Amino acid sequence: MSRRRGVIVGLCASALVASSGCAGTRPWEREEHALRAMRRTPDPGGAALDEHVYDSREGANGGFEDAEGTGCGCN
Amino acid sequence: MRLQLSARAAWGVTALIAVAAVGSDGRGQEPPGVRASARTSLYQDSDATTISTSLVEVDGITEGGVELGARYLVDVVSSASVDVVSQATGRIEDVRHEVGGYGGWRGDDVSVSGRYAYSRENDWQSHNAGLRGGLDLFGGDLRLGASLGAQQSTITRANAFGFERAQTAWLGAVSATVRATPRDALHAALSVSHVTGFQASPYRYLVIRGLPYLESYPEDRTRVALLLRHHRALGAGFALRSHVRFYGDTYGVLALTGGLELAVDRGPLDALVFVRGYAQRAADFYAPRYETQQPFLAFDKELSTFADVFAGGSIGWRFDDVGPFASLRVDARLAGFSFAFFDFPALSARYGLHAGLGVSAAIE
Numbered sequence: 001m002s003r004r005r006g007v008i009v010g011l012c013a014s015a016l017v018a019s020s021g022c023a024g025t026r027p028w029e030r031e032e033h034a035l036r037a038m039r040r041t042p043d044p045g046g047a048a049l050d051e052h053v054y055d056s057r058e059g060a061n062g063g064f065e066d067a068e069g070t071g072c073g074c075n
Numbered sequence: 076m077r078l079q080l081s082a083r084a085a086w087g088v089t090a091l092i093a094v095a096a097v098g099s100d101g102r103g104q105e106p107p108g109v110r111a112s113a114r115t116s117l118y119q120d121s122d123a124t125t126i127s128t129s130l131v132e133v134d135g136i137t138e139g140g141v142e143l144g145a146r147y148l149v150d151v152v153s154s155a156s157v158d159v160v161s162q163a164t165g166r167i168e169d170v171r172h173e174v175g176g177y178g179g180w181r182g183d184d185v186s187v188s189g190r191y192a193y194s195r196e197n198d199w200q201s202h203n204a205g206l207r208g209g210l211d212l213f214g215g216d217l218r219l220g221a222s223l224g225a226q227q228s229t230i231t232r233a234n235a236f237g238f239e240r241a242q243t244a245w246l247g248a249v250s251a252t253v254r255a256t257p258r259d260a261l262h263a264a265l266s267v268s269h270v271t272g273f274q275a276s277p278y279r280y281l282v283i284r285g286l287p288y289l290e291s292y293p294e295d296r297t298r299v300a301l302l303l304r305h306h307r308a309l310g311a312g313f314a315l316r317s318h319v320r321f322y323g324d325t326y327g328v329l330a331l332t333g334g335l336e337l338a339v340d341r342g343p344l345d346a347l348v349f350v351r352g353y354a355q356r357a358a359d360f361y362a363p364r365y366e367t368q369q370p371f372l373a374f375d376k377e378l379s380t381f382a383d384v385f386a387g388g389s390i391g392w393r394f395d396d397v398g399p400f401a402s403l404r405v406d407a408r409l410a411g412f413s414f415a416f417f418d419f420p421a422l423s424a425r426y427g428l429h430a431g432l433g434v435s436a437a438i439e
Contacts, residue, residue, distance in 0.1 A: 063322075
């Protein structure tokens with residue numbers, strides 16, 4: 001990993017840790033988080049098929065969830 | 076499947092990531108009961124390729140938190156793309172079948188699960204399995220996850236005997252999701268995978284000085300991806316969602332993915348519009364043309380330098396208390412896309428549509 005990428009990863013990790021340590025929500029403040037629109041994947045089934053398209057047509061993959069399957073199914 | 080074997084390997088790794096998906100909030104918020112869903116999608120592009128995918132899933136969770144699920148997926152591919160033309164085989168038709176199941180347990184703060192899937196098509200079969208665990212801390216404001224997965228694949232040539240290659244993939248992933256404020260959620264996921272074995276196409280040949288050479292890729296590929304997400308609740312059921320992904324691998328491919336989504340959840344209606352961009356640098360050994368034989372040879376646009384954009388949306392509607400179902404949801408999706416290939420001589424651009432329909436029902 002280059003120094004530049006290492007710095008980016010470090011900054012992102014630090015931001016995540018910092019945000020978890022000094023912030024948060026009380027139970028009565030979580031109404032917005034319960035919305036479907038705030039879920040990581042509002043529509044897992046549809047997102048899985050979208051990821052299927054991306055991953056069979058792009059050189060990169062990884063990081064995203066809720067795509068399922070094996071083999072290829074690509075063109 | 077006669078096309079894009081490297082993409083096939085990529086999909087295999089995606090499957091591992093799916094196995095390794097950690098802390099998913101999609102099902103965790105569902106009440107005890109059984110759900111069934113069916114979904115179909117159609118992909119059509121300007122490179123003479125049509126893909127139909129159909130998916131059926133059944134899953135359930137008990138009062139005690141025990142989860143079980145099963146799924147069946149079928150892909151039907153018809154293509155006369157430049158990859159097919161290069162093989163001088165004309166239009167190809169392929170069908171892939173996949174079956175899978177999972178089981179797990181969700182406690183108040185801890186979840187564990189295991190998953191297995193088997194996929195088969197005319198020249199490719201794979202076994203895929205994985206384990207994952209999740210842990211909620213600080214009342215659920217911080218959710219941590221970790222996972223491991225493996226896939227074993229066997230590659231052959233359709234209508235040919237004597238060609239058989241193996242491929243093994245391993246993946247580890249960690250993730251963290253934070254409810255940072257009453258309106259903000261942050262998510263980070265780091266995944267590392269290693270694929271070893273045959274990763275080129277058993278069909279594609281390159282002609283160098285009049286002689287044909289079979290594609291050849293390095294047998295080891297390590298891939299690293301870091302995904303960062305931010306979701307911001309805007310009020311009135313709206314949320315602005317953004318993500319960025321950094322990717323690199325030992326083939327030399329570097330990629331950046333970014334996306335922006337506006338989602339709404341208002342009573343029975345949910346909808347989403349999105350735009351997503353992707354750009355990558357070619358693999359180190361990729362060349363538009365080879366003047367002499369090299370240790371590694373590729374005729375694969377997924378290893379070239381290119382960029383793409385997808386844009387579209389989805390809309391869903393939930394009906395409550397329909398016959399025997401506690402709820403019934405129908406949805407539709409449509410996206411358009413465009414690819415620009417900068418150093419792939421056989422194809423400079425590709426565009427098309429990806430559309431889908433889905434229905435899911437819940438019995439509580």
